[in-house]
Amino acid sequence: MRETWIVGAASNRFGKMAETGREAATRVAFEAIRQSGLEPKDIDYTFVSNCFGMAEKQGHVGPLINGGLGIPNVPSCTIESACSSSSAALHEAFVHVAGGFADAALVVGVEKLSQLDTLTATSYFAEAADYAFETRNGATFPGLYATLANAYLHQYPMRPEVLGSVAVKAHANAVHNPHAHFRKAISMETYLNSPMIASPLRLYDCCPFSDGAAAVVVAAKESVPHPSMEPLVVRASARAGSITDMQDRPDLLGLPATRVAAEKAFRQAHLEPRQIDFLEVHDCFTIAELLALEDLGFFPRGSAGKAEIEGVTAHDGALPVNPDGGLKAKGHPVSATGASQVVEIFEQVNGKAHGREVPRTETALAHNVGATGGSCSVHIFSRR
Amino acid sequence: MRETWIVGAASNRFGKMAETGREAATRVAFEAIRQSGLEPKDIDYTFVSNCFGMAEKQGHVGPLINGGLGIPNVPSCTIESACSSSSAALHEAFVHVAGGFADAALVVGVEKLSQLDTLTATSYFAEAADYAFETRNGATFPGLYATLANAYLHQYPMRPEVLGSVAVKAHANAVHNPHAHFRKAISMETYLNSPMIASPLRLYDCCPFSDGAAAVVVAAKESVPHPSMEPLVVRASARAGSITDMQDRPDLLGLPATRVAAEKAFRQAHLEPRQIDFLEVHDCFTIAELLALEDLGFFPRGSAGKAEIEGVTAHDGALPVNPDGGLKAKGHPVSATGASQVVEIFEQVNGKAHGREVPRTETALAHNVGATGGSCSVHIFSRR
Numbered sequence: 001m002r003e004t005w006i007v008g009a010a011s012n013r014f015g016k017m018a019e020t021g022r023e024a025a026t027r028v029a030f031e032a033i034r035q036s037g038l039e040p041k042d043i044d045y046t047f048v049s050n051c052f053g054m055a056e057k058q059g060h061v062g063p064l065i066n067g068g069l070g071i072p073n074v075p076s077c078t079i080e081s082a083c084s085s086s087s088a089a090l091h092e093a094f095v096h097v098a099g100g101f102a103d104a105a106l107v108v109g110v111e112k113l114s115q116l117d118t119l120t121a122t123s124y125f126a127e128a129a130d131y132a133f134e135t136r137n138g139a140t141f142p143g144l145y146a147t148l149a150n151a152y153l154h155q156y157p158m159r160p161e162v163l164g165s166v167a168v169k170a171h172a173n174a175v176h177n178p179h180a181h182f183r184k185a186i187s188m189e190t191y192l193n194s195p196m197i198a199s200p201l202r203l204y205d206c207c208p209f210s211d212g213a214a215a216v217v218v219a220a221k222e223s224v225p226h227p228s229m230e231p232l233v234v235r236a237s238a239r240a241g242s243i244t245d246m247q248d249r250p251d252l253l254g255l256p257a258t259r260v261a262a263e264k265a266f267r268q269a270h271l272e273p274r275q276i277d278f279l280e281v282h283d284c285f286t287i288a289e290l291l292a293l294e295d296l297g298f299f300p301r302g303s304a305g306k307a308e309i310e311g312v313t314a315h316d317g318a319l320p321v322n323p324d325g326g327l328k329a330k331g332h333p334v335s336a337t338g339a340s341q342v343v344e345i346f347e348q349v350n351g352k353a354h355g356r357e358v359p360r361t362e363t364a365l366a367h368n369v370g371a372t373g374g375s376c377s378v379h380i381f382s383r384r
Numbered sequence: 385m386r387e388t389w390i391v392g393a394a395s396n397r398f399g400k401m402a403e404t405g406r407e408a409a410t411r412v413a414f415e416a417i418r419q420s421g422l423e424p425k426d427i428d429y430t431f432v433s434n435c436f437g438m439a440e441k442q443g444h445v446g447p448l449i450n451g452g453l454g455i456p457n458v459p460s461c462t463i464e465s466a467c468s469s470s471s472a473a474l475h476e477a478f479v480h481v482a483g484g485f486a487d488a489a490l491v492v493g494v495e496k497l498s499q500l501d502t503l504t505a506t507s508y509f510a511e512a513a514d515y516a517f518e519t520r521n522g523a524t525f526p527g528l529y530a531t532l533a534n535a536y537l538h539q540y541p542m543r544p545e546v547l548g549s550v551a552v553k554a555h556a557n558a559v560h561n562p563h564a565h566f567r568k569a570i571s572m573e574t575y576l577n578s579p580m581i582a583s584p585l586r587l588y589d590c591c592p593f594s595d596g597a598a599a600v601v602v603a604a605k606e607s608v609p610h611p612s613m614e615p616l617v618v619r620a621s622a623r624a625g626s627i628t629d630m631q632d633r634p635d636l637l638g639l640p641a642t643r644v645a646a647e648k649a650f651r652q653a654h655l656e657p658r659q660i661d662f663l664e665v666h667d668c669f670t671i672a673e674l675l676a677l678e679d680l681g682f683f684p685r686g687s688a689g690k691a692e693i694e695g696v697t698a699h700d701g702a703l704p705v706n707p708d709g710g711l712k713a714k715g716h717p718v719s720a721t722g723a724s725q726v727v728e729i730f731e732q733v734n735g736k737a738h739g740r741e742v743p744r745t746e747t748a749l750a751h752n753v754g755a756t757g758g759s760c761s762v763h764i765f766s767r768r
Contacts, residue, residue, distance in 0.1 A: 001484075020516070051443065053511070054438050054511065056515065057507075057511050057515045057519065057520075058511060058514075058515045058516075059435065059464060059466060059511040059512050060464065060465065060466040060511070060512040060513075060628075060754055060755055060758055060759070062465070062625070062758075062759070063625045063626065063627070063628045063754075063755075063758030063759055064514060064628050064758075066625050067627050067628055067629075067632070072625055072626055072627040072628075072640075073624050073625055073626065073640065073641065073644045074624075074625055075472075075475075075623035075624050075625055075645075075759065076465070076625055076759065077463050077464065077465040077469075077472040077475075077476075077623075077759070078463070078464040078465065079461050079462070079463055079464075080443060080444065080461065080462040080463075080464065081444065081446070081460070081461040081462065082443060082444040085461075088459075088461040091459075091461075092461075092476055092479075095476075095479055095480055095483060095485050096479055098483070098485075099479060099482070099483025099484070099485060100385075100483070101479050101482075101483060123441075127437070127438065127441050127442060127443040127444070128443050128444040129444075130442075130448060131440065131441045131442045132404070132442075135441065136441075239459035239461075240457050240458075240459050241446070241447045241450055241456055241457055241458055241459055241460055242447065242456055242457065243447070243451050243456040244444075244447045244448050244451055245451075248451075256456075256457065257457070260457045261459075370444055370447075371444055371447075374444055374446075374447030374448075375444070375446070375447060375459065375460065375461070
């Protein structure tokens with residue numbers, strides 16, 4: 001298996017895009033390729049994620065992006081795994097490059113949903129749950145994650161400020177991230193006074209719908225003798241699934257897919273959680289961050305909230321989590337989210353995370369979940 | 385690179401499915417795994433294609449299928465490349481297995497569209513073209529392929545019976561295929577009297593919308609010491625793209641993506657067209673079959689029609705093409721089509737193509753196109 005690097009990673013500002021998805025995707029792809037020191041003609045395969053292309057009446061978007069990059073004969077495909085789509089695409093790119101099938105591959109995730117009303121967007125999102133047994137019965141994602149939160153709080157009762165501390169931290173970090181949807185700090189009081197969406201989840205427990213695009217260039221070490229920026233070595237690229245329907249799971253304390261993917265990833269990387277310097281985790285709802293930190297093995301079950309409250313996970317804490325603001329405040333343009341986590345790690349390692357710098361950047365982990373854990377990807381990176 | 389085999393391949397009957405896509409996909413997946421001699425627990429990765437999951441309000445279908453197979457922790461993703469989705473998925477499975485990242489992988493393509501009215505289905509299909517420059521201006525696929533046909537017939541004038549011979553042959557073959565949507569022979573007179581859809585393409589030049597599901601199990605030779613059925617050795621798995629918009633292409637005689645993918649595939653396989661015994665090609669419209677046979681290098685430009693008229697491409701001819709009835713008569717359940725081409729090759733090699741047997745089954749090629757050639761996959765198989 002060849003040593004595989006991330007040699008470029010770029011994002012636009014999440015929020016509301018005036019341009020179409022294909023344009024935004026092409027723009028960030030160009031920027032990621034430019035950073036790498038490669039040229040578009042060096043790309044051997046393009047993996048696109050764009051779950052909600054239907055919102056723009058555009059499927060099969062890979063050839064359009066490649067056409068825009070001036071490489072129309074390069075093969076492409078679109079990869080969907082709900083909210084973990086672009087980390088699933090990154091996994092394919094990794095397999096192609098590490099396996100020697102491509103010297104360089106492009107991963108680009110893009111979503112443009114802001115033209116939809118909230119009810120329509122919510123129903124599109126809900127297609128990632130089980131239509132027959134969940135969605136059709138009214139279970140959209142705020143309700144499903146509220147169920148996970150209730151199960152957790154039943155077992156580990158805690159003050160509302162614990163969930164709130166995840167949101168307050170996310171917003172504080174996003175102030176310093178030029179890619180973030182919400183560059184606005186919130187107080188605990190604002191959190192506590194925000195409207196209840198699906199008890200116990202309040203408005204500020206929920207990530208927003210965002211437009212956005214993010215791209216990553218994956219290349220074999222040997223194809224990039226002189227990278228323009230400090231590359232990330234892909235130490236592990238692992239994925240797993242769980243039973244989709246929550247009612248069929250043996251318990252609701254955590255997501256089985258995260259546990260399985262994390263175990264694979266740490267084994268691949270020959271690393272343990274204590275050796276990871278900072279994390280990007282999938283905080284579509286605040287409860288999801290607590291579950292992730294425990295499923296990934298960083299904290300015992302029921303104790304991640306204490307670390308959040310105590311500032312351990314702040315960008316300058318002992319274990320920074322989501323220094324970019326996370327899905328909660330950076331935003332969640334579904335198919336761009338996984339790639340954008342890698343953008344943050346790349347910027348941290350390259351000294352471009354002004355105001356939100358983490359203390360140590362030797363190793364980092366990115367965790368991206370599809371739906372309520374039907375899919376999960378875990379990537380581990382280190383400096384060369 | 386490890387020697388990689390197709391060890392199981394199954395399809396349901398194309399046409400109109402009463403069951404949901406996820407059920408049909410799970411059923412054919414079980415059958416393909418059963419044929420292989422493996423068990424579901426031996427599957428390391430599941431690649432699903434389901435372009436029009438939105439028609440069933442179901443995305444993220446991989447975890448549902450894996451759940452049904454009893455392997456919920458196995459990772460999955462959904463791969464879209466318009467009508468070439470499941471051959472793109474097969475390419476990913478090949479890369480995972482040949483590269484040593486998986487010992488066995490499942491590819492399953494499924495589509496259920498029969499619940500939609502024709503106009504809605506046509507507009508869904510058209511999302512695979514360029515929305516801004518083609519679809520929005522009314523160019524759906526019958527019109528786009530009619531443009532290709534007009535360009536071809538302008539350069540190489542020929543009688544309507546030439547296109548008709550492709551349709552008549554497809555229907556004759558499908559009579560003997562229990563998986564086919566239309567098991568009904570048609571006469572040339574029926575063809576010539578059928579209504580014009582988009583001149584010069586008549587009703588019988590166009591493939592139908594079909595529901596359907598097809599699955600393929602890909603495994604490393606070394607993981608299947610005793611295959612239950614005669615495996616197909618994957619000699620080449622190649623993909624390419626073209627400029628999506630036809631108005632931007634240098635010429636309309638053929639699809640550039642087919643030419644590029646074919647060149648890669650023959651090079652990988654160390655074979656030439658004359659060494660291929662029979663073919664599955666993407667005949668979404670009759671003109672597409674002529675273009676494919678020429679782009680793939682089997683006939684000089686402008687001469688494939690003569691071979692069709694003379695019976696060279698009949699199932700018992702010198703170069704059988706689409707012995708299963710092709711997209712035209714077997715049907716075109718978009719995301720199942722590429723996998724179903726492999727099902728036909730597997731059945732021919734295993735002596736299960738009663739009534740449509742081809743004379744020689746040492747080598748075969750499968751050609752699957754996305755849209756008007758924005759994407760193309762070419763696979764070459766041989767007996768071990």
